[in-house]
Amino acid sequence: MNTQSKFRLNDTNLQQLPSSFSVPNYDRKKVEAGIVHVGVGGFHRSHEAYYTDAYMNQTGDLNWGICGVGLRDADRKMKSILEQQDYLYTLIVKHPNGSIENQVIGCMTDFLLGCDEPNAVIQKMADASTKIVSLTITEGGYNFNPATNEFDFDNPDVIHDLANPYAPRLVFGFLTTALKLRMERGLPPFTVQSCDNIQHNGDVARKMLLAYSQKVDFDLAKWIEQEVPFPNAMVDRITPVTTAADMEYLGGEFNLQDEWPVTCEPFHQWIIEDKFSAGRPQWQKVGAQFVPDVTPYENMKIRLLNAGHSVLGILGSIHGFETIDESVQDPIFSQFLQLFMDSEVTPILPAVSGIDLDDYKQTLLERFANPNIKDHLTRICSESASKLATFLIPTINDNLQNNGDIQCATLVLAAWCYYSDKQTDRHNKVITIIDVMADELHVAAAKYSLNPDSFLELTSIFGDLSKNQEFLDIYRKQTRAIYADPNIKKHMQLILNRTSLAVS
Ligand code: CS2
Numbered sequence: 001m002n003t004q005s006k007f008r009l010n011d012t013n014l015q016q017l018p019s020s021f022s023v024p025n026y027d028r029k030k031v032e033a034g035i036v037h038v039g040v041g042g043f044h045r046s047h048e049a050y051y052t053d054a055y056m057n058q059t060g061d062l063n064w065g066i067c068g069v070g071l072r073d074a075d076r077k078m079k080s081i082l083e084q085q086d087y088l089y090t091l092i093v094k095h096p097n098g099s100i101e102n103q104v105i106g107c108m109t110d111f112l113l114g115c116d117e118p119n120a121v122i123q124k125m126a127d128a129s130t131k132i133v134s135l136t137i138t139e140g141g142y143n144f145n146p147a148t149n150e151f152d153f154d155n156p157d158v159i160h161d162l163a164n165p166y167a168p169r170l171v172f173g174f175l176t177t178a179l180k181l182r183m184e185r186g187l188p189p190f191t192v193q194s195c196d197n198i199q200h201n202g203d204v205a206r207k208m209l210l211a212y213s214q215k216v217d218f219d220l221a222k223w224i225e226q227e228v229p230f231p232n233a234m235v236d237r238i239t240p241v242t243t244a245a246d247m248e249y250l251g252g253e254f255n256l257q258d259e260w261p262v263t264c265e266p267f268h269q270w271i272i273e274d275k276f277s278a279g280r281p282q283w284q285k286v287g288a289q290f291v292p293d294v295t296p297y298e299n300m301k302i303r304l305l306n307a308g309h310s311v312l313g314i315l316g317s318i319h320g321f322e323t324i325d326e327s328v329q330d331p332i333f334s335q336f337l338q339l340f341m342d343s344e345v346t347p348i349l350p351a352v353s354g355i356d357l358d359d360y361k362q363t364l365l366e367r368f369a370n371p372n373i374k375d376h377l378t379r380i381c382s383e384s385a386s387k388l389a390t391f392l393i394p395t396i397n398d399n400l401q402n403n404g405d406i407q408c409a410t411l412v413l414a415a416w417c418y419y420s421d422k423q424t425d426r427h428n429k430v431i432t433i434i435d436v437m438a439d440e441l442h443v444a445a446a447k448y449s450l451n452p453d454s455f456l457e458l459t460s461i462f463g464d465l466s467k468n469q470e471f472l473d474i475y476r477k478q479t480r481a482i483y484a485d486p487n488i489k490k491h492m493q494l495i496l497n498r499t500s501l502a503v504s
Contacts, residue, residue, distance in 0.1 A: 006257040011086045014104065018254060021090075024106030026056045028086075031065035033109045034279075036125050036190075038171055039136040040068040040078055045105065046091060046239040046264035048134060048195050053107040054286040064281040066107050067130075069121055071114035071171060079111045081259045087111065090261040092246060094372035101266075102250075114174060118167045125178030125190065131278040133178075134193040135205065137171055139386045140436060142198070142208050146389060147460040151211035162215060172212040179213070179228065180220050189228040191276045195235050197306065199298050199390060202230035202273065229275035234297040236269040236305065238367060240375040265373050267363070271297045296352040303345045305364055307391040311340055311408065312368065313380035314416050318488045320425040324375040328368040336492045338365070339499055340408035348398040382434035384416065385441060389461045400468055407474060407495045413462075414478035415488060417455040421445035426486035437461075448483065452476055 007013045014023050035052070037044055052064055068087070070079055082089065087108035093101040114121045125133055135141070145152045151172075152158065161173030168174055175192065182189055192209065194201035206228075214221040239262060246263050250256040270283065274290040284290055291297070309324065315336070316327035327333045341361050349357065367373075396409045420441040424430055435441060440458060447454035456466035456475070465471050481491055 006251050006255045009085045009088050009090065009104070009256055009258040011088070014088075017104070017256065020102065021254075022101070022103045024053065024057065024104065026060055026062055026106070028106050031056070031062045031107065031109050032129060033065040033067040033124075034063045034129060034131045034281075035066045035134055036069055036121075036130050036132070037066050037134045037136070038069045038071065038174075039138070039141070040070060040075070040082075040108075040111065041136060042239045042242060042262045042264075043235075043237070044134075044136045044195065045089060045262045047235055047237045047268065047270065048136075049105055049107055050091060050103075050237075050268065051270060051283050051286055051288055052281060053103075053105045055281045055283055056107055058285055059282065061281065064107070064131075065109040067124055068108055068111040069114060069124075070111070071121075071169065071174070073115055075113060075115075078260065079113050082108065082111050085258065090250060090256070090258045092249070092261055092263045093266050094263060094370065095266055096366065096370040096372065098372060100372075102254075115169070118174070121174055122166065122178050122181070125174060126181035126185070126187075128187050130190050132191045132193050132276065132280060133175065134195055135171065136195045138196060139198050139383065139390075141171060141196070142204050143170060143172065144204070144208060145460075146386065151208050153211075153215070158212070161212075165216065172209055175209055176213045176216050176220070179224055180217060183220060183223050188278050189224070190278060191229045191231065191280070193231055193233070193272075193276075195233060197235060197302070199302055200232050200295070202232035202275075206230040227277065229277050231273040231275045232294045232298070233270065233272040234294050234301050236301055237264050237267065238370075238373055238375060239264045240373055241379050243374075263373070265367055265370055267367055269301075296350050297355075300349055300352050300355065300357070300360065302391050303349065303395055304341055304361060306387065307345070307395060307409075308337055308341060308364060308368070309380045310384065310387055310392055311337055311412050313377045314384065314412050314419055315488050315492065317377045317381055317431050318415055318419055318425055318482075318486060320427055320429065322377060324368050324377065324380060325371050325373060327377070328365065329371075330489075332489050332492050332496065334365060334369075335496055336408060337368075339496060343405045343499070344399060344408055345395055347404055348395065348402060378432050378434065381419075381431075383436065385435050385437035385458075385461050388413070388416065393462065393465065396465065396471065397463070400471060406471060407498075410471065410474045411478050411491060411495060413455075414475055414482055415491075417445045417448060417479055418482045418486060419445075420455070421448055422486075426488065448479065452479060 091103045112121045143152050157169040161168040165177045194205045246261050250258050270288040273294050312327040321327040396406050399406045444458050445455045456462045
């Protein structure tokens with residue numbers, strides 16, 4: 001343990017870092033912010049900012065710095081830490097063999113807090129130097145009603161934003177006023193680039209922005225419709241929540257005081273539709289891929305990786321596991337995941353050009369097993385209502401239509417009912433559940449003993465599944481079995497036993 005006093009991460013102290021650290025090789029004072037990014041969390045910092053920093057290191061093109069934006073009070077901490085660190089932070093890349101690469105990311109130039117200075121955010125977006133406004137605002141940030149997929153005008157923040165165009169709360173208020181200013185000033189629009197993990201993320205952003213802007217100004221909405229590109233993208237890099245141990249590691253090993261580093265896996269992937277109104281970084285030089293249509297890549301990633309995470313997450317939580325690597329180390333869990341991917345997802349995925357699905361699935365298992373990425377099931381299971389509705393339930397529906405298998409995916413829903421009802425693992429240990437629908441999920445699931453299908457009545461999640469007899473027969477049998485004995489591995493094993501993958 002190092003006992004010397006620590007030095008803070010900032011521009012001046014970069015030279016004190018050991019040579020094993022990679023640091024920006026470009027002159028940070030010359031970086032211009034061509035990108036405004038809303039939602040600076042771990043994922044933005046391990047993904048888009050990582051690619052942009054790598055791009056600057058490689059090409060010396062300094063026109064694509066990132067001005068971070070947070071909209072809510074909860075973003076104040078990020079702003080204040082990044083400000084103190086000259087907008088630098090450490091990316092701690094953890095390999096499965098235990099080796100660690102530490103990289104200081106330098107492409108962020110500034111950070112604005114929308115709830116304190118909304119006009120500064122609007123003016124920054126409206127400025128001619130801004131070419132791209134990118135977003136990681138989570139599914140909830142898109143403000144659609146999950147039952148109808150339409151923009152939710154009943155949200156009190158939307159009502160507030162319509163009345164206060166220069167002091168909005170939600171991203172659509174900011175984008176609309178900034179684009180209006182650009183239209184009035186005769187400037188080209190910026191590209192709206194969603195980096196959220198939702199299918200057709202660009203199309204969703206577009207639909208929501210058009211709905212909102214139509215209420216503000218019809219001509220503006222027409223202009224947005226015709227001029228603003230919203231490229232869809234598939235984004236991927238497993239980024240667990242930063243822990244105190246990550247900071248202690250930097251302090252203990254290197255005397256470095258970084259108050260909010262990011263830990264992630266080495267793997268990263270970014271597949272983007274090439275539609276940009278005012279230029280873009282040549283991210284392909286550092287591994288991003290530009291394609292005409294991202295749909296098959298998104299489907300593959302969401303249905304295998306994200307759904308796979310939920311399979312391990314829900315079942316693993318009931319078993320009493322805490323992290324993804326711990327779950328996937330268990331042969332029953334890894335074989336169950338493999339069976340889910342092979343027999344329920346692969347048959348319904350269209351071929352993906354340039355990708356060998358067997359390799360992709362093998363790599364997924366290896367990524368999940370990375371023992372140095374302690375990805376907690378609390379993060380994986382957070383917002384399961386929206387995740388399962390988009391990552392898993394469509395797979396069940398597709399299989400029901402194609403006479404495919406639904407045993408594994410249905411077991412996850414049956415287990416999720418038990419999990420939402422009891423909110424404990426099989427040993428009665430309380431599970432932390434983070435979900436905007438947590439109360440509704442609990443209320444619906446807790447009626448199980450009165451009505452075994454009560455959980456399925458949440459139609460904004462399950463759609464019409466409760467009307468499908470084939471699904472119902474399996475779901476009822478599985479829930480009954482789990483309520484009788486929450487030893488979830490037993491039920492997974494039963495499904496495995498019916499296949500050649502049975503654990504001997
Ligand atoms: C995870 C994702 O919680 C989740 O939904 O599956 O955050 C996952 O780690 C990322 O999509 C990986 O790119």
